Amino acid sequence: MNPWTKLPPDAHPALALGRRLAGAGVAAIDTPALVIDLDAMERNLTRMAEFAQKHKVRWRAHAKLHKSAALARLQMRAGAVGVCVQTTAEAELLAAGGVHNIYISNEVIATPKLERVAALAQTLHEVQGRLALAVDSAEGVQRLAAAMASRPQAGASIDVFVEIDVGQGRCGVAPGAPAVALAQEIDQHPALVFAGLQAYHGGAQHLRTVRERREAIARAVAAVTLTRQQIEATGIPVALVTGAGTGTFALEAASGVYGELQPGSFLFMDADYAQNERDPAQPQFEHALFVKTEVISTSANHVVCDAGHKSHAIDSGMPRVHTLPGGAALTYANGGDEHGILRAAVPGGALPALGQALWLIPGHCDPTVNLHDVMIGVRGGLAQGRVERVISVDARGALS
């Protein structure tokens, strides 16, 4: 069965563009544009679902990648228990798009935002859904409890994960006693359900060698194990440990400690992750997200395309130029907000002609998607494929 068939239509402006482009060849896609190779994306999705099933671990797709309710629903249909997001607005927008199991895997502190979190918990409760939030401070727990208690309708509760810093040095309390204190604090508030530990090691995802990643996640697992033991010694069960990303998830899955994986990038697979030495324990993922661009200026030694860093994020390096069969091998240099400068990968190599379409593999997919209103889904490959559907980036710019 085509997993798309039961999905509701995507919202404007994707709907309008989808109607115009449906069935058109890739040549009809105006540039610069974000394009999904649907076949590659669905293969990535199947590989992830099979991995989770084989290793008997839950997976919760990180929707900060695609910010799309349609793709979140597709992932849940393939077996994901729900999605992670990073902001309150992302949660609201995906919930509005029919995604009813959402974990804000981040701290929310401002009271107006926590009131929105509480309202969303109530909304999801009413549709048999569920909302969860991460915390790393007693004040955050108390503010959340106050927001939940101030709701006019009682009845809803919210799952709360204590975030521990397992090596990234960003958010999270230290493993051990500080996490125990937070679990006890959560346990005192009737509308808060202590759901377990958030233990994501962001810094480990992009360590290049398998050995470095294995060592980093081994330390994370030790920190989680210690913390879980100390919390459970107080009589509070730790129902779930959740974390992991596309760079490391086979390690967390094998740990016996993590019960839920949170990878996002595997779906699209960016140029940066592709530079990691692959762990044979993980499935091989394919690049599925591209920026279609076009040559707008030529000269003897370089050409210029119409995709600059307003079209793709460069925080994790420049995009790679995807070489189609028969195409010239090119390197991409930053040409500013609206331009990329392309040179032959080998001296004297061929350069594309004025007006020629090219395909870029973004260095980092998450912030690249956030630059676009829509993703154009192509079936049948980038060379000969046709537009099947246009997918709305529902939570684009949903920062707060």
Place this chain on the structure above:
Amino acid sequence: MNPWTKLPPDAHPALALGRRLAGAGVAAIDTPALVIDLDAMERNLTRMAEFAQKHKVRWRAHAKLHKSAALARLQMRAGAVGVCVQTTAEAELLAAGGVHNIYISNEVIATPKLERVAALAQTLHEVQGRLALAVDSAEGVQRLAAAMASRPQAGASIDVFVEIDVGQGRCGVAPGAPAVALAQEIDQHPALVFAGLQAYHGGAQHLRTVRERREAIARAVAAVTLTRQQIEATGIPVALVTGAGTGTFALEAASGVYGELQPGSFLFMDADYAQNERDPAQPQFEHALFVKTEVISTSANHVVCDAGHKSHAIDSGMPRVHTLPGGAALTYANGGDEHGILRAAVPGGALPALGQALWLIPGHCDPTVNLHDVMIGVRGGLAQGRVERVISVDARGALS
């Protein structure tokens, strides 16, 4: 007179947010959010207008910075002859917002886009406005001429600037003979008006010392002078040379060759431009654009705020933390898409508390604005000010 008073109201979502926030103190601004210090911005605008008047040079504000019709109209009210943009969609959206003198200072090659350019030239012609475009290839000129000729209503023409590469190594033909050939090509098409030379040296803008910038612009001026002479020797007048940016415009203004300046960034003044050694010939501009953020996590040696690189662009370096009177001096390190990691600028220095608001000065304003739907205009400073209006980023994401 308050220059805002005659402006039409900003469009949704700015309108809705503006109604909710109008008159509120800065504390009411949810984070992360893009905030304009209107007083500082208007001082920057006045300084630029006075500079142009004093030096008897036209200025055409680059709207790729703010992508806002309201700010474009404000700049034209202050004396700008019109705006530059970089994409066809930016031109369409600003025209729809009442901006009627627009120069797409970039190459447009795809025929469907050139048909939109021709349609916009017609639309602006009907309201006594004007559209211009840059070219750097004979094929580009011919395609533009074909698009203009295919319009059902005749009568409109379009100004065409030949772009020459004056040292950036991006778009543009070489100075001299190739530019002469293009001017002659343009001159053959009745709907195209050869308007002069586009001679922007992007690479010179961020050279740190005045001396380096002076040398780079001297070379640009020499290339322009040579090219202009060669074109005029064929009997085709070069009506205007246009170029320059916030880093160098005093040099182009003093050249006697450039008749029009295209600076954009001076209006908001980003952290990167502030690192240039200041040319005393240029006005001193103030930082006027900030990302308001909030501390969401604290620990012994750092705190984490809710503004990562989905809130501000980092292509020109990390944002600087703006220190308000009595505030702690902090440094910003990248914490990923949704987080910034803040440390005391001096070892052992004070760290802000959970929930505290902070203000970031973006490294690069143009792509930062493009991440946001609205800019919140504050009057009376960041510490004690009030929201005066919310300005729509009309052309956010208008890539094509």
